[in-house]
Amino acid sequence: MNATRQRLGARLGARLGTRVGARLQALPQPRRSAFGVGALVVAGLSLTQALGSLLPSTATTEFGEGSQRNFVRAVSPGGGAVPLRTGDLAITGVEGATTVTRPYTYPASTDAVFLVVRFAWTPRAETSTIVKATLFDGRGRRFTVTSLSAGRDGVTCLRPPPGITADCVAVVEVPRDALAGSRIQLSTNAIDDALDDVAEADLTDAVGPGSLSDYGRGRTAPVEATYRGLE
Amino acid sequence: MIEEPGGHRVPTEPTVPTEPAEPAEPAEPTEPTVTPTRTGWWRRNRLGLVLLPVAIVAALAGNAQRLQTLWWEEGLRSPQRPDASGVVRFVDEYDDGHHRWPITPALSVVSVEPADTLPGYQGRREPLTLPTDGMLWKVTLHVEADPSLILTGCTLALVDAEGTRWQSGSRAFTSEGSEPPSPCTPADRPGPSWLPGQESPVTDEGEERPATYDVDSYVVTVAGARPDEVWVWWDRPTFAALPVSPR
Numbered sequence: 001m002n003a004t005r006q007r008l009g010a011r012l013g014a015r016l017g018t019r020v021g022a023r024l025q026a027l028p029q030p031r032r033s034a035f036g037v038g039a040l041v042v043a044g045l046s047l048t049q050a051l052g053s054l055l056p057s058t059a060t061t062e063f064g065e066g067s068q069r070n071f072v073r074a075v076s077p078g079g080g081a082v083p084l085r086t087g088d089l090a091i092t093g094v095e096g097a098t099t100v101t102r103p104y105t106y107p108a109s110t111d112a113v114f115l116v117v118r119f120a121w122t123p124r125a126e127t128s129t130i131v132k133a134t135l136f137d138g139r140g141r142r143f144t145v146t147s148l149s150a151g152r153d154g155v156t157c158l159r160p161p162p163g164i165t166a167d168c169v170a171v172v173e174v175p176r177d178a179l180a181g182s183r184i185q186l187s188t189n190a191i192d193d194a195l196d197d198v199a200e201a202d203l204t205d206a207v208g209p210g211s212l213s214d215y216g217r218g219r220t221a222p223v224e225a226t227y228r229g230l231e
Numbered sequence: 232m233i234e235e236p237g238g239h240r241v242p243t244e245p246t247v248p249t250e251p252a253e254p255a256e257p258a259e260p261t262e263p264t265v266t267p268t269r270t271g272w273w274r275r276n277r278l279g280l281v282l283l284p285v286a287i288v289a290a291l292a293g294n295a296q297r298l299q300t301l302w303w304e305e306g307l308r309s310p311q312r313p314d315a316s317g318v319v320r321f322v323d324e325y326d327d328g329h330h331r332w333p334i335t336p337a338l339s340v341v342s343v344e345p346a347d348t349l350p351g352y353q354g355r356r357e358p359l360t361l362p363t364d365g366m367l368w369k370v371t372l373h374v375e376a377d378p379s380l381i382l383t384g385c386t387l388a389l390v391d392a393e394g395t396r397w398q399s400g401s402r403a404f405t406s407e408g409s410e411p412p413s414p415c416t417p418a419d420r421p422g423p424s425w426l427p428g429q430e431s432p433v434t435d436e437g438e439e440r441p442a443t444y445d446v447d448s449y450v451v452t453v454a455g456a457r458p459d460e461v462w463v464w465w466d467r468p469t470f471a472a473l474p475v476s477p478r
Binding site for chain 2: 127160164165195
């Protein structure tokens with residue numbers, strides 16, 4: 001090893017100058033144990049990366065900051081279903097309206113806009129449902145509705161048996177300036193969804209690049225939850 | 232290192248080799264007299280190695296509050312299984328801090344079979360429409376219990392080998408018929424109940440429960456489901472686990 005280092009130093013010294021060659025010769029000589037430490041560091045970094053994929057997402061959510069964050073699962077409007085911890089969720093439609101209608105109630109109208117997100121929920125191992133929707137706008141504001149909301153906006157979803165799909169609706173009443181850059185999160189727990197899965201959909205494309213001041217204006221959206229096949 | 236008069240050692244600047252006046256054979260670096268060994272590393276770090284698993288367990292326990300709320304308190308984790316005659320001598324107790332009563336019926340499965348109608352008005356059978364991929368099952372339980380026991384408020388489910396659980400009372404259908412109100416008591420004779428504000432259990436006139444009876448309930452599952460067991464429970468985590476095969 002020393003002879004090799006001397007030869008290398010001499011060559012580099014001739015090419016780069018005697019001073020540089022001398023400094024290279026003076027560098028610490030790597031030992032076999034140093035390679036072992038390097039391998040351990042690489043293994044540790046790989047393990048950390050693997051663990052990182054199992055940890056909650058860093059995206060901002062309604063509840064659960066810091067170590068209590070959610071696992072945010074991205075879902076595309078009109079795309080396939082995303083698996084959450086207790087079931088599969090697919091966004092089937094996004095529309096705007098200024099009036100919403102529900103069975104057996106008076107229509108509700110707004111000077112702002114109702115963002116209507118239709119989705120399908122299919123539980124896996126036991127009965128469960130989606131009970132909370134949180135819309136984040138591009139300015140960092142949050143608009144949260146739950147299944148307990150009544151009248152104007154809220155989450156309307158039945159509790160299907162495992163394997164049966166429910167067609168559900170989340171209605172969030174927001175000012176028009178909240179439409180730009182908005183995203184919506186859907187959750188199975190309205191009180192504490194820390195460390196649990198939430199589905200998140202980017203609504204930028206669904207709301208569209210058109211004039212947001214006219215989005216949904218004059219439209220009426222029916223709001224009703226059903227089981228698929230029982231419409 | 233340089234030792235000061237007071238005994239403190241202060242680090243010195245690393246030595247930078249000076250430019251040699253003329254090319255000379257570099258000096259051989261001095262090899263350490265004692266080389267670190269694997270045994271030495273294990274010995275030096277033995278305290279950390281002992282504490283490492285303790286720290287891992289503590290970290291996992293500190294983040295395991297979901298086990299407490301979702302499984303220990305809310306999960307069905309304490310099954311009671313049937314004796315040789317296929318009967319579960321169920322033993323549980325309701326206790327909400329104000330009211331407390333025993334729940335000790337003897338439960339067995341009479342039948343579990345696919346169905347396409349529901350009970351309707353005046354004993355008629357009513358057809359129903361199920362959701363896409365849905366299937367209806369009729370479950371008949373045989374119950375033996377002291378008529379003074381409070382047996383309202385139970386839940387029944389069909390469970391397959393993978394643990395998928397379909398509960399009765401989903402109302403995942405459209406029909407003129409309806410599901411019975413309770414999987415554990417006769418619809419018209421549920422026996423006693425104890426509601427908040429009442430000093431003792433009350434049985435409405437004409438609703439005295441018999442000592443033995445069969446009771447039907449209906450469960451919507453996904454088509455092709457192969458339920459292995461019928462689970463019945465009043466208060467989690469205890470439940471009766473009854474094989475689907477009839478007694």
